[in-house]
Amino acid sequence: MKKLSFYFLFIIFLISCNSTEHVIDGQFMLSKTNIFIDSTKTNGAEIQKYILQKRNPRFLGLPLGLYFHNLGNHDKPKTPIEWAKENKRSYNFVKRIFSEKQSIAYANSFINLNEWFLSYDEPAIISELKVKRTEDNLSAYYKTQGYFKSSVTSTIKRDSASKKATVTYNILKGKPTVLDTVNIDIKSSVLDSIYTNSGIKSLLISGDRYKDQTFRNEASKVVKLFRNNGIYNFTESALGFYVDSTRTDYKTNVDFLISSNRLVEKEGVYIEKPYKIQTIKEVHVTTDYSFTQKEENISDTATYNSIQFSAYDKLLYNPKYLSQSIFLKPGEIYSDTLTNLTRTHLKSLQNFKSTNIKFTPIAGSDNELRMDVLLSPLEKYTLGLESELTHSNIRNLGISGKFSITDRNIFRGAELLKMSFLGSWFNSNNGPGWEIGADASLEIPRFIAPFGLGKFVPKEMSPRTLFSIGSSFQKNIGLDRQTFTILTDYKWQYTPKKTIQLEVFNTQYIQNLNVGSFFNIYSSEFDSLNSVAEIYDNANNTNNFPLETDIDAQAQDALRFMNVVATDTNFQNSNPEQYNTAVNILDRYNIITSDFLIPTLAYTYTYNGQTNFKDSNFSFFRIRLANSGNVLGLLSDKRNANDKKTILNIPLAQYFKTDIEFKKFWSVGAENSVFAFRTFLGAIVTYDNSDVPFTKSYFAGGSNDIRAWQTYELGPGSRKSGLEFNIGNFKFLTSAEYRFDVVGRLKGALFVDAGNIWDISGSEFVEEDAKFTGLSSLKNMAVGSGFGARLDFNFLIIRFDVGFKTYEPYLEDSKWFKNYNFNAAVYNIGINYPF
Numbered sequence: 001m002k003k004l005s006f007y008f009l010f011i012i013f014l015i016s017c018n019s020t021e022h023v024i025d026g027q028f029m030l031s032k033t034n035i036f037i038d039s040t041k042t043n044g045a046e047i048q049k050y051i052l053q054k055r056n057p058r059f060l061g062l063p064l065g066l067y068f069h070n071l072g073n074h075d076k077p078k079t080p081i082e083w084a085k086e087n088k089r090s091y092n093f094v095k096r097i098f099s100e101k102q103s104i105a106y107a108n109s110f111i112n113l114n115e116w117f118l119s120y121d122e123p124a125i126i127s128e129l130k131v132k133r134t135e136d137n138l139s140a141y142y143k144t145q146g147y148f149k150s151s152v153t154s155t156i157k158r159d160s161a162s163k164k165a166t167v168t169y170n171i172l173k174g175k176p177t178v179l180d181t182v183n184i185d186i187k188s189s190v191l192d193s194i195y196t197n198s199g200i201k202s203l204l205i206s207g208d209r210y211k212d213q214t215f216r217n218e219a220s221k222v223v224k225l226f227r228n229n230g231i232y233n234f235t236e237s238a239l240g241f242y243v244d245s246t247r248t249d250y251k252t253n254v255d256f257l258i259s260s261n262r263l264v265e266k267e268g269v270y271i272e273k274p275y276k277i278q279t280i281k282e283v284h285v286t287t288d289y290s291f292t293q294k295e296e297n298i299s300d301t302a303t304y305n306s307i308q309f310s311a312y313d314k315l316l317y318n319p320k321y322l323s324q325s326i327f328l329k330p331g332e333i334y335s336d337t338l339t340n341l342t343r344t345h346l347k348s349l350q351n352f353k354s355t356n357i358k359f360t361p362i363a364g365s366d367n368e369l370r371m372d373v374l375l376s377p378l379e380k381y382t383l384g385l386e387s388e389l390t391h392s393n394i395r396n397l398g399i400s401g402k403f404s405i406t407d408r409n410i411f412r413g414a415e416l417l418k419m420s421f422l423g424s425w426f427n428s429n430n431g432p433g434w435e436i437g438a439d440a441s442l443e444i445p446r447f448i449a450p451f452g453l454g455k456f457v458p459k460e461m462s463p464r465t466l467f468s469i470g471s472s473f474q475k476n477i478g479l480d481r482q483t484f485t486i487l488t489d490y491k492w493q494y495t496p497k498k499t500i501q502l503e504v505f506n507t508q509y510i511q512n513l514n515v516g517s518f519f520n521i522y523s524s525e526f527d528s529l530n531s532v533a534e535i536y537d538n539a540n541n542t543n544n545f546p547l548e549t550d551i552d553a554q555a556q557d558a559l560r561f562m563n564v565v566a567t568d569t570n571f572q573n574s575n576p577e578q579y580n581t582a583v584n585i586l587d588r589y590n591i592i593t594s595d596f597l598i599p600t601l602a603y604t605y606t607y608n609g610q611t612n613f614k615d616s617n618f619s620f621f622r623i624r625l626a627n628s629g630n631v632l633g634l635l636s637d638k639r640n641a642n643d644k645k646t647i648l649n650i651p652l653a654q655y656f657k658t659d660i661e662f663k664k665f666w667s668v669g670a671e672n673s674v675f676a677f678r679t680f681l682g683a684i685v686t687y688d689n690s691d692v693p694f695t696k697s698y699f700a701g702g703s704n705d706i707r708a709w710q711t712y713e714l715g716p717g718s719r720k721s722g723l724e725f726n727i728g729n730f731k732f733l734t735s736a737e738y739r740f741d742v743v744g745r746l747k748g749a750l751f752v753d754a755g756n757i758w759d760i761s762g763s764e765f766v767e768e769d770a771k772f773t774g775l776s777s778l779k780n781m782a783v784g785s786g787f788g789a790r791l792d793f794n795f796l797i798i799r800f801d802v803g804f805k806t807y808e809p810y811l812e813d814s815k816w817f818k819n820y821n822f823n824a825a826v827y828n829i830g831i832n833y834p835f
Contacts, residue, residue: 019063020163021070022123028158028165029123030055037171044169045668050137053130053167056121057741065121065743072117080107120743126156126165138171146176146210148245177210180251187260188275194229195222195258204254215241222258230277230333232359232369233262273366278334281368283307283326287317289356289374306330316377317351321413324446324459325349328371334359341460346375348462349414349445353378382406388831398426400435416443422472433477439470439485447490461492478521479593480514497609503602503626509650510693515593516555522592524722525585529558532578536565539574562586580765587765590642596693598653602626616674620663628696629654633688643689654690658683663835673740678835683760684729697727698757700782703828704835705733706753708784708803710826715757716770718780720810728757730772732781735835739790747790751801751834754783756809783807786825790833801828 023029030053035044044051056063077083084091084107095103135152142150150173158165182204186192203218219239226234238259244252261272286298288311301310304319307326325345327338339357346355354376362368384404404420418441425434444465447454457463466489473482488505519526526547533545544564548557565571565582572579603625609618629645629652636647644651659682666675684692701709716728733755742748758772758780771777788801803826805819 019066019070020123022074023125023163025163028126028156028163030126030167031164032166034166034168035171036168038173039170047138047141050134050141051169052134052137053124053127056124057743063121066123068117068120068743069122070117072114074118076114077107077111080104080111083107083111126158126167128156131156131167134169138169142171142173144212146178147173148177148210149174175250177250177252179204179206179208179210179254180247181253182206182256183254184256184258186258188258190275190277191226191231191234191258191260194226194231198225198229200225202256204256210243210252218256224336226275227334227336228338230279230335231275232278232334234275238262276367278367278369280328280330280332280334280371281362281365282370283328283330283373284370285309285322285326285373285375287311287315287322287375287377288313289376316409316412317414318412321446325414326373327460334369342373345459345462346373350416351378351408351414352376378408380408382408398424400424410442414445417441418443420470426477428476431476433475435472435474435477437470437472437483439468441466441468449490457492461494463490463492465490479512479517482511482513484509497607499604499606499608501602501604501606503600503604506600506602508596508598508600510596510598510695512593512595517551518589518593519554519558520551522724524724525588526554526558528581529562529585532565532582533561535575535578536561536571539571540568559586559589562589580767584765584767587763591691592694594644594651594691594693596653597632597647597650598628598693598696599632600626600628601630616665616667616672618665620661622659622661624657624659626657626659627655628657629688629690644691645688652690653693653696654688655684655686655692655696657685657696668738673738676735676737676739676833676835678733678735680731680733680755682731686729686761692729692761694725694727697729698731699725699727700731700733700755700757701826703799703801703830706735706755706782706784706803707751707786707801707828707834708753708805708826709782714782717756717758717767717772717777718769718809719767726757728759728770730758730760732756732778737834739833742789745792747792747797749788749790749801750786751788751803752783752785752806753803754781754807756781780809781807782809784826788828797832799828799830799833801830801834802826803828 020029032055033051033053035042035047037044048054056066058064077086080103084103087107087110091103091107094106131154135154138152139150142152150171152172153170155168155170156165157168182202184195184202186195200221203214203221208214219236219241222239223234223236240257240259242255242257244254247253261274263270264273283306285307287309290312293312296312298310299312300315301308302315302319303309304323306329307319307323309315309317309319309322325342327342327345328335332338343355343357346352352375354374356374356376358372358374359369360372362370382405384402384406386402386404388400400422401424402420402422404418407417407419409415410417420439420441422437423435425432427433444467445462446459446465447457447463448465454463466487468487468489469485471482471484474480485508486505487503487507490502490504492500494500519529530545530547533547537543537545544561547561548554562582562585565579566586568579605623607619607621609620611618632647633645633652633654636645636652638646638649640646640649640651642651645654646652659680661678661680663676663678665677667673668675682698684696684698686692699712700706700714702711705711706714712725712727715726719726733753735751735753735755737749737751739747739749758777759766759770760772769780783806784803785806786801786803788799790800791798802822804821805824806817808815808818811818
């Protein structure tokens with residue numbers, strides 16, 4: 001691996017020496033752009049979009065796209081005929097051995113390869129015109145920021161020997177202009193009444209610096225105010241800002257004028273009409289609209305709450321439920337916000353591929369509107385297929401697939417019934433394994449709750465009720481677990497950026513069908529226990545070692561031995577370390593092999609500040625508070641042999657669990673670069689002598705976690721247990737990642753991950769180095785760093801990351817960079833970004 005890395009870097013070095021190969025004499029390639037603002041050098045992140053010419057994109061400081069381009073040749077043949085003339089010998093050889101068709105294909109392969117190289121970034125050649133236009137752009141930008149007397153100059157430094165050049169922009173902003181007197185003049189009495197009664201506060205404040213964006217925001221705010229109060233025809237063209245530019249004291253007066261009339265075209269002539277408050281008189285909803293049949297006759301109609309519903313064929317949607325998505329009713333004044341809310345709500349039903357809302361004046365009236373809602377339905381049935389390849393320290397190679405079918409509007413209330421079937425297969429050190437499962441869910445776009453509780457969440461918040469039931473069965477995966485899940489979930493959009501979710505009946509039953517294979521799967525546990533058996537025999541002159549290795553008798557023999565050691569106080573006193581090892585293994589055995597009933601109540605609050613998928617400056621926050629077993633625990637006082645509370649002889653999981661996650665994203669400079677930060681904190685606290693089910697415990701490592709360790713490999717604390725599955729009930733994780741363009745669809749990333757899992761149960765069986773005892777335990781956080789590549793196909797991102805162990809808390813000495821090399825690196829393949 002080291003030799004390959006050396007050769008790779010050597011080849012890149014050779015190519016980089018010739019980065020200006022395609023730069024002709026007299027031209028210069030842009031190698032660097034310097035920006036000085038008021039004599040201070042800066043990266044100018046806020047003005048990068050105004051710079052028209054930038055150097056070639058780079059990955060790890062190297063313009064890889066340019067290097068690929070330079071492997072091509074602009075002078076090479078473009079057609080097979082031209083290629084044959086230039087390469088007669090090889091072309092005729094292929095033609096003689098095979099055929100004319102094969103020789104043409106042979107020539108095309110070289111032509112296409114050359115064109116593929118040339119399709120990458122050409123050298124960014126200095127253009128004096130673009131530099132001058134950039135000056136103009138920057139000058140105009142700073143004027144929009146109130147620096148009316150700013151100046152922008154540029155210099156180009158050329159190096160004839162290297163054919164490279166550096167451009168420097170010098171920006172002198174000067175003194176900014178501030179707002180002085182702000183006058184608002186509204187000519188219309190109707191508009192003035194709305195403006196005055198609203199109590200709206202102007203964004204134009206005396207003493208603030210002049211900014212074009214503030215004026216645009218003020219205009220948008222005023223337009224929104226009037227259009228939300230019935231002035232349907234109001235537009236920004238009715239607004240005017242007049243700024244006094246004659247003053248020389250860096251202050252300006254502002255007159256904000258709002259017109260009293262609108263222009264209406266009538267028979268080719270524009271006439272003025274006063275603004276009036278528009279009222280909705282009629283609401284018509286077409287549920288099966290299509291452009292091709294818009295002229296056909298309606299065959300089915302119904303009216304509910306004064307809203308007329310119609311269909312060209314049969315009316316398939318219950319008007320009672322569909323009307324809950326219509327927020328403008330006859331007799332109400334027009335509102336932009338309610339129109340957009342109607343459109344958003346109808347789209348969220350996932351029943352319509354397009355939603356078109358039109359308003360037309362009522363004939364003979366100048367203050368009444370007809371509202372038409374034209375809905376084009378999606379196909380009633382949709383099939384889905386997903387597949388995934390997996391690899392981890394546990395699964396050498398795995399493949400999984402999921403088939404689903406969705407039935408829309410199953411009960412005529414825009415409900416979604418989804419049935420899914422999943423299956424997976426993998427190969428591991430213990431042989432092949434598989435899993436099959438099925439689940440069914442019903443999503444209802446309103447609250448289905450007893451005692452009228454649904455009335456507490458208004459329909460404007462898009463309430464949802466989800467019912468789900470499912471089961472899965474595993475073979476040769478862990479202990480061949482079988483799982484049954486029943487879920488009732490309520491979710492609503494508290495604000496456009498805030499979502500609340502309640503899991504009021506989320507019950508899971510986990511049954512282990514192959515407990516006898518525990519020590520075959522957890523072979524490291526068996527090896528440790530066998531070592532204890534040898535010492536125990538030497539100390540007590542018994543005959544336990546070696547423990548039974550036959551799979552059918554292995555678990556029974558190991559369990560017998562652990563119970564013997566657990567009650568031997570003499571061995572505890574004479575060999576405390578070996579005693580604790582055996583008791584720890586017994587404790588983990590009881591937890592992992594136990595069946596569990598997990599009835600969960602949970603509350604989740606999510607804030608997502610992202611406005612659209614292109615937004616790269618936003619924050620995200622989620623907190624989930626969950627309790628298991630608190631209600632059902634009151635219904636039973638029965639306990640099993642391990643003193644665990646049971647329901648129907650099934651151990652009941654009783655715990656409180658809190659997960660907190662925060663993410664922040666910043667756009668940093670040019671070339672679509674993004675800096676991303678994430679932190680996660682989670683804790684599980686049990687009560688009434690309960691254990692934490694294995695499936696609900698925390699783990700560290702993996703492609704979406706600390707990428708320098710494989711899944712379940714790290715922790716807890718500073719322990720290096722060598723176990724196949726390491727889990728804990730407290731977790732802290734933080735990650736930082738710098739993402740940037742490389743070339744085309746290829747993106748790059750540099751990252752640092754830090755974190756670990758710990759134990760906070762207070763159990764006497766847990767080793768001290770696995771416990772979280774306070775802030776001092778954070779010194780046992782593992783640190784991984786590395787780089788990655790992403791192929792962005794818009795609808796998904798294929799990700800490849802290489803993680804290097806940077807700080808290993810379990811090492812005795814030299815914890816930093818001890819195994820920082822490719823041999824010890826972890827290679828992760830994933831779908832989409834890790835966070």
